[in-house]
Amino acid sequence: MEQRDAPSKEILRDFYREMLLIRRFEEKVEELFRAGDLPGFLHVAIGQEAVAVGVCRALEEHDVIASTHRAHGHTLAKGTPPEAVMAELFGKQEGCSRGYGGSMHLYDVERGNLGANAVVGGGLPAIVGAALAFKFRGESRVAVAFFGDGATNIGTFHESLNLAQLWQVPALFVCENNRWAESTPASQQLTIEDLTQRAAAYGMESVRVYGQDVEGVYREAVRAVERVREGCPVFFLCDTYRLHGHYIGDPQVYRSKEDIEDARDNHDPLELARPQLELSDDELDQMDSEIADIVERAVEFARNGTDPDPEDALRNVYA
């Protein structure tokens, strides 16, 4: 097992590449949506790449995650190929949920992705249950729930933290505090500034990190995951920033220009990581164009995918 506390430059570059893939993927998704190519509605993770990559890279392959409506980043970071995600957004059979789920219901069970959830907080109890199953079977696996600051207000959050702590199951609760619940700022929905207090209310251990520094996130995540694997649930709070709107097309009329600019100028995880990589401009350009290619190919793949038969709607209702 390699030295995971201090990731090497190579590993950092790999993290950066992954974050860049997520960034370009999401930008392309926005473009496609605006052109009218994608049905439904979409929430991009632009600005929150470091949390997805930092946490997912701290996990083993057999660990499981459950995500939120803002799921593309987590899904890619957990290893689902971009073609499969893109094809799902296009509603094709080749999509990771075979066209049945769409942006907010991306599943990849083989890679430990137990599904993204459109109901805020909806996936947390099942993560407690998965962790319980690991404990029952004596498996050294970890179950990770991703959710936002808005979710810390809903019943399932409180019930799940309480139950996980009570039963001492290997669950990691990753809270991406981007300080906005759709259009509602923290000041209008949270009674406290430090959300780790919510975990403390249930006697749960917590960690708080700056979510835009992928290296920092990774190192803390490794430590937290170790703790969780020992059977102690942990609340992992990441202070992060949403660089775009809540959903594609959100004009963010509720957010001040300064707030948006501050996020874009000072808290972009890609900008922050780049100087640490020790790569030349040419090498960065090279990576950029490789990633751009990968995304283009994913779009091609998706466009040429197979539409489901309308009658497929009646399949997979029951096992």
Place this chain on the structure above:
Amino acid sequence: MPELSYREAVRDALSRAMRRDDDVFIIGEDIAEMGGSMGVTMGMLDEFGPERVRNAPISEMAIVGAGIGAAMQGMRPVVEVMYEDFLTLAMEQIVNQAAKHRSMSGGQVKVPLTVRTQGGAGWSPGAQHAQQVEAWFVHVPGLKVVFPSTPTDVRGLLWSAIYDDNPVVFFEHRTLYGIKEDVPEELEPIPIGQARVHREGEDVTVVATGRLVHEAVAAAKDAEEDGVSVEIVDPRTLQPLDEDTIVESVKKTNRCVVAHEAVARMGFGAEVAAVVQEKAFDYLDAPIERVGAKFAPIPFAPVMEEYVVPHAGDVLEAIRRTVARDGA
């Protein structure tokens, strides 16, 4: 043949499954030392220990959801919700999560979860502890719903529910826990989706569930004296519904009464009536009658509760309406 009460039959099914498979475990409120509010799990803590007979805090969402998560990992959890009125607290997890995982994932995921619950009026518990809510769940694609009315049925069907790979909402009835019946020595699984002709007859088919199966039996005896021969069909599984057995029966008798304790209006019985008129239209000699609770929250005072909730007399009246004549 051993005699088991409905309550013992539930315990028997749970225990046998847990003995056979480490993957089966139960979660619920007060199910451990106390043995459950209805005494169903009495003694099971001693046999299986606190990990597998797991007391839970009052967190219906989380415990049902935990059941979902464990089921997705291949275990077969049975979660008890103390009163079916409290299913409301776990609706989001049951309806938005458990019922839909399989579809949303394109078939990658299975949720072999059983949610056991009970309800029933007649003891003045007040409106929030007396409801019958099966209609909400039969309406959700992805869920199966079972409602047995006898010890043999509840034992055989609970076993099948546990081993079904889909989420099953399993309704027991409070007033039935004490009824006793001779049951086979070995547990015989009963297939989900299969109705049972509880009593054979010629003149009218009564489709009844839960407590109303027994009320229908009483009404049938009275009707016999009027010269009306009543056939009673207990669907046992509400979703998927055994339409064939019901329709065949109505084609034979030409008359149909649907009876359940739940509110009549917009209830499960309405669906049965629709199916019968669709598939046996030309065989009906009278309009389909429905028996169910009147449209009001169930009041506390015994006289009012008695009025709202249906009994054998209501079934008998419905039977009589189907064979009524004005002249000749």
Place this chain on the structure above:
Amino acid sequence: MANEVKLPRLGQGMEAGTIVKWLKSEGETVEKGEPLYELDTEKVTQEVEADFSGVLLKIAIEEGEVPVGQTIAVIGDQGETVEVGGDDGAPQSAEKPARAPKRDAERELGRAASIEEQVTEVKAPKREDGRVKASPLARRIARERGIELGGLSGTGPEGRIVAEDVERAATTPSTAAPAVAPAGAGAEAEVEQLSSTRRTIARRLTEAWQAPVFQLGVTADMTQTLALREQLLARQAEGSVRPTVSDILTKLCGVALVRHRELNAHFVEDELRRFPSAAVGLAVAAERGLIVPVIPSCETKSVTEIAAARADLVERARGGKLQRSDLEGGTFTISNLGMFGVERFVAVLNPPQVAILAVGSTEERPVVEDGAVVVRPTMELMLTCDHRAVDGAPAAAFLRDVKAFLEQPALAL
């Protein structure tokens, strides 16, 4: 290189937006990311940034609602010429599908199989709104056994007919029901599947039943018409068809019809079509049922010509050799049951025609003339009209003329 600026889809479900104001003018330089115009969507007015850098060469749409995807401007290099590519994004309005062909064709076919109803006495009794209350099972048994529900009394709640009532009727002879299964043990009902002709007749009759009709009756003194017939017979050419009273009636009706065009008409959906010429249909009993071949231009044909046409049609009808054209285009129908000894009856409308004349036998009957009772040959005529198309007064005027023409044929000249 010029880039077209298209209206972007900015939200789920957005199909169009309204350009409120351009923030740059034609000819101005634009940087990618700079606000370019203000857009009003259903939810909010917002600034939209430029996706390209360059010169705003052309604003194609100044303001107003634009569908998503439509080109609204072009950004390119200074001096480039630009042609804005129309509404490549705008959805083409679908061509209105051709109106579904009217049911005329069917009606033409159906007209060939029209039938009149028999005398009122035999009609089945009906409830207030015409519906019979019977359980689905009772109806099925009645259908299978050929029992008329209308004649039964029901013992079910509110007089509903139940299976038992039909079973009882099947085993006891009933006087009310016109078509009852044979009584007695072992008697099997003869089941005849309806031929398509009969089914069409049944269907068209049901259609005709929808029309609100009224009936007018007159009795005509046939003395002059009978005399005219004798004259025609006397002058008849060798081998030609003997004209009948019906032929004279057909001619006279033709004349009356063009003088009262309201009755020489079709009622179709919301239209009334009056015809300049009278094409009179004659009900003929053919083997497979009643059919109504048509004699066109009755107002201009002579009685002799009408007789010839009539004879030809009847012969071909009886021989099953009628063509479709023989059955099409009728504007009025005459049904004559006089040869069967029927004195009077009411005919069922032949839609889309607005009127039909039922004619009975000519009988010697006592009439009053100048205060004294005398015996004259008289014929009863009943005119049935579709009240949606024809009112009483014009119908009466028409019938009065027909009677007048029968009583004094010269008036038809």
